[in-house]
Amino acid sequence: MISNSYQALLVTARDLPRWIKQAILIVFDVFALSATLWLSFVLRYSSWRLPLTADEIAIVLTAPLIAIPVFIKSGLYRAVIRYLPERALWTVVQAMTVAAICWVVFLFLMALAGRGIVPRSVPIIYWGLGVLVIAGSRFAAKKLLGPITDQRQERPILIYGAGDSGRQLASALRQQAKHLVLGFIDNNAKLFGRDVAGLRVYSPDTLPSLIEHYGIKEVILSMPSLTAHRRREIVALLSGHGVKIRTLPSVSDLVSGKYLVGQIKEIDIDDLLGRSSVPSEPQLIRSMIEGRTIMVTGAGGSIGSELCRLIVKWRPQRLVLFEANEFALYNIERELSALPDNVVVPVLGSVTNAARVRHAIVQHGVKAVFHAAAHKHVPLVEANVIEGVQNNVMGTLTVSNIAFENGVDSFVLISTDKAVRPTNVMGATKRWAEIIVRQKAFDAIEAGTEQKFSAVRFGNVLGSNGSVVPLFKEQIANGGPLTLTDLEMTRYFMSIHEAAELIVQAGALSEGGDVFLLDMGEPVLIKDLAENMIRLAGLTVRNDENPEGDIDIVVTGKRPGEKMFEELFYNDASASTTAHPKILRAKRAGERRVGTPEALAQLQQAIEDQDEQSVRRILFDFIQNRDDGLEP
Numbered sequence: 001m002i003s004n005s006y007q008a009l010l011v012t013a014r015d016l017p018r019w020i021k022q023a024i025l026i027v028f029d030v031f032a033l034s035a036t037l038w039l040s041f042v043l044r045y046s047s048w049r050l051p052l053t054a055d056e057i058a059i060v061l062t063a064p065l066i067a068i069p070v071f072i073k074s075g076l077y078r079a080v081i082r083y084l085p086e087r088a089l090w091t092v093v094q095a096m097t098v099a100a101i102c103w104v105v106f107l108f109l110m111a112l113a114g115r116g117i118v119p120r121s122v123p124i125i126y127w128g129l130g131v132l133v134i135a136g137s138r139f140a141a142k143k144l145l146g147p148i149t150d151q152r153q154e155r156p157i158l159i160y161g162a163g164d165s166g167r168q169l170a171s172a173l174r175q176q177a178k179h180l181v182l183g184f185i186d187n188n189a190k191l192f193g194r195d196v197a198g199l200r201v202y203s204p205d206t207l208p209s210l211i212e213h214y215g216i217k218e219v220i221l222s223m224p225s226l227t228a229h230r231r232r233e234i235v236a237l238l239s240g241h242g243v244k245i246r247t248l249p250s251v252s253d254l255v256s257g258k259y260l261v262g263q264i265k266e267i268d269i270d271d272l273l274g275r276s277s278v279p280s281e282p283q284l285i286r287s288m289i290e291g292r293t294i295m296v297t298g299a300g301g302s303i304g305s306e307l308c309r310l311i312v313k314w315r316p317q318r319l320v321l322f323e324a325n326e327f328a329l330y331n332i333e334r335e336l337s338a339l340p341d342n343v344v345v346p347v348l349g350s351v352t353n354a355a356r357v358r359h360a361i362v363q364h365g366v367k368a369v370f371h372a373a374a375h376k377h378v379p380l381v382e383a384n385v386i387e388g389v390q391n392n393v394m395g396t397l398t399v400s401n402i403a404f405e406n407g408v409d410s411f412v413l414i415s416t417d418k419a420v421r422p423t424n425v426m427g428a429t430k431r432w433a434e435i436i437v438r439q440k441a442f443d444a445i446e447a448g449t450e451q452k453f454s455a456v457r458f459g460n461v462l463g464s465n466g467s468v469v470p471l472f473k474e475q476i477a478n479g480g481p482l483t484l485t486d487l488e489m490t491r492y493f494m495s496i497h498e499a500a501e502l503i504v505q506a507g508a509l510s511e512g513g514d515v516f517l518l519d520m521g522e523p524v525l526i527k528d529l530a531e532n533m534i535r536l537a538g539l540t541v542r543n544d545e546n547p548e549g550d551i552d553i554v555v556t557g558k559r560p561g562e563k564m565f566e567e568l569f570y571n572d573a574s575a576s577t578t579a580h581p582k583i584l585r586a587k588r589a590g591e592r593r594v595g596t597p598e599a600l601a602q603l604q605q606a607i608e609d610q611d612e613q614s615v616r617r618i619l620f621d622f623i624q625n626r627d628d629g630l631e632p
Contacts, residue, residue: 025076026068032133033064040125055110059118062106063126067099074098076134092135100127155180156215158202160234161222162186165248167197169222182214204237211241217538221247235536242550244538280501281580288368288410288508289314295366296321297351297399298373300328302461303414306500307370312336318343320364322357324350324373351395358402368410369403370503371396374430376416381426382560385612389603389619392429393436397600400440404451412507413437413455415515417492417566420457424562428619434515439596441513454510456503458518459492459566468526472533480542481552482530489527489558490565492520506583515586517575523565527553595622 037060042048074095100123107118157173159166162184170181184201186192191201202210210216219238221231231247238245294311298304299321305328311319319342323329326348333346345364349356351373360366374392375381381388396413403411415434418427434455441453462469468491475482499518506516534541534551542549558564575584599622606614 028137029068029071029134030064032137033067033130034060036129036133037063037122037126040122040129043125044119044122059107059110063099063103066102066106067096067130070099070102071095071134076138089135089139092138093131096127096130096134100130155217156182157218157220158183158185158207158210158216159199159220159222160185160204160238161248162188162191162196162201163223166222169220169248170197170199173220182210182216185219207238207241211243216243218244218246221245223248242535242538242540245536281505284505284508284580285310285314285501288504289316291315291317292367292409293318293320293365294368294370295319295360295364296370296372297323298371298414299323300325300332301372302467302496303499303503304370304372305332306496307372307503308332308336310497310500310504312339312342312344315341316343318345318364320345320347320360320366322347322349322351322360322373324348350391351399352390354398354402357399358406361402361406361408366403366406366408368412368507369399369408370412370414370507371399372414373399374414374433376426378418378424378426378562379559381429382424385425385616385619386607386610388425389429389432389615390607392426393432393600393603393619394607396433397436400437400453404440404443404449404453407449407451409451410507410510411437411440411451411453412503412510413453414503415455415457417457417459417520418563420567422620422623424560425616425619428623431623432619435596436600438513438515445512452507452510452512454507454512454514454516456506456516456518458494458499458502459520460494461496461499462493468529469533472530476534476537476539476551479551481554482534483554483556484526484530485556485558485562486564487527487555488525488564489562490523490525492523492566493529494518494520502580502582505580506578509578509580509583509585516578517584517586519582519584 038050074091076092076095103126104123107123111117157180159170159173159181166184166186170184173181181199183199184191184196185204185207186201187204188201189203192203194201207216207219221234223231223234235245289311294316296304296307296311296319299308300323304323308319308321319336321329321333321336321344323332323346329346329348333344336342336344347356347360349360351357351371361369373395375384375388381392400411400413413433416427416430418424419430419434420427422428422431434457437453437455441451444451444453460467472482502518506514506518509516530553531541534553539550540546542552575586578585599618603615603618603622606618
């Protein structure tokens with residue numbers, strides 16, 4: 001058992017600056033090689049006589065003086081002893097061979113000058129003993145330092161990018177005991193094999209061997225100016241090696257002061273999803289928000305809260321947070337109230353409570369409503385049909401009616417791709433909500449109020465409450481398995497911040513009665529998403545090809561109402577471009593008021609009767625009986 005005093009000594013040795021440890025090794029090697037050469041003469045002559053003449057002293061001293069530069073060039077003083085791989089023995093053999101040959105050349109030149117004769121067996125003995133001493137000293141130190149290293153829980157890491165930011169990051173990380181920087185990875189072939197900031201630069205092709213021999217646990221991307229496409233390529237390359245991947249913040253985050261160079265953050269899963277976001281149009285956001293009183297329903301939810309965070313940055317006159325969940329309302333109100341120069345009004349209430357909605361809109365003079373309140377979890381809504389319809393359909397009807405009656409200028413419904421040809425109750429309720437908002441837009445046109453009612457339809461948002469990404473993160477943290485309903489299932493994804501920006505901009509583009517479609521990029525296989533998230537966590541997928549992997553992926557089968565793939569359009573040809581490249585506008589169909597009020601009345605009666613079968617029947621029959629080929 002290692003004594004406390006011995007552990008303290010090892011800790012002190014470990015904490016010495018790198019240059020001091022390198023100097024100690026060089027001094028040790030000078031004395032060790034000198035002693036080794038003297039011992040070689042002793043074994044050859046069977047005599048313990050010390051070197052006395054100037055020529056003998058020169059012969060003994062020149063050996064380490066020749067060997068040290070060779071060792072430096074070979075990287076023997078750059079390697080971290082605690083993580084010295086077994087193959088380092090071959091490096092010692094190579095370095096010692098070159099050093100011995102150079103020394104023999106020196107001896108030959110001395111012999112030509114008549115300054116000393118060395119037996120031919122001495123260089124061979126010197127080479128063998130030198131390999132034993134140099135290699136043995138390194139591996140002995142590794143053995144001694146190993147236990148204390150494990151106790152300190154250092155993480156051996158590589159930095160991807162040997163530029164200025166990489167050097168600054170290496171300097172910052174060296175000051176933290178929990179990080180052990182072993183070198184750089186870089187794509188610049190001119191840097192391969194060179195030292196930058198005292199660390200060797202390696203080719204990306206050497207990553208597997210570096211991980212195997214040095215036990216690399218983490219790679220940090222240190223190229224803040226990377227394009228999104230190049231970042232995805234690098235992350236995809238690294239994620240297949242079972243290491244945790246983190247990144248230096250982007251240039252914009254560094255310039256804004258959100259992060260410092262020494263700070264690193266987790267890689268976002270959207271770095272692997274193939275999306276490239278487009279900068280927002282400030283004028284569109286400003287025209288929608290600045291100086292106006294805005295109300296967000298469902299303000300404590302994923303989309304609602306992100307909308308609120310965006311809105312307060314654009315100096316609204318007042319922001320009304322309408323939320324039914326007390327704790328969610330408390331959290332978002334506390335977060336936004338801590339920001340300077342904004343007026344935030346928390347309103348606790350349900351969107352189905354007409355009196356509460358009317359009071360919030362009238363009392364605060366609301367001019368724009370973002371209607372994000374909805375029950376959206378497909379299996380839960382499928383199991384609670386009446387509540388889902390009451391909240392999503394009747395709630396939308398209530399809020400849109402009151403907004404119309406009280407002169408709200410802009411009304412934006414947050415919809416979903418599940419509203420297109422819905423196969424589940426949640427999707428059907430959102431399709432009804434779109435129809436209600438469209439009919440209200442026609443009411444505004446007929447009344448000449450110039451009010452704008454529109455809907456924004458998009459797919460899954462990364463990290464939103466109840467979505468697959470937080471579920472996968474939780475399952476990975478618990479050691480797996482990750483559960484998929486089908487290996488061929490696909491979904492559209494975008495970041496929550498991008499979704500919020502596009503929603504506000506779509507509202508500004510509204511002409512009344514629009515259904516806007518956000519460009520979601522290409523659909524993503526959920527299986528690929530699961531595998532990427534496992535790899536980003538520094539783990540490996542357990543499957544037939546890799547039975548010793550860390551996390552299983554298990555197929556559980558489709559849930560009730562679940563679709564294999566989602567659609568954004570009823571008819572692709574119906575979509576036209578707008579002033580924003582990521583926002584499309586569905587072609588507006590003619591007014592179709594026939595049957596809508598009657599169907600709503602029937603639906604309301606079925607809800608009051610708690611007749612779930614009738615609610616479900618009316619919900620789907622009304623949609624299917626409409627000519628959706630002309631709908632967006």
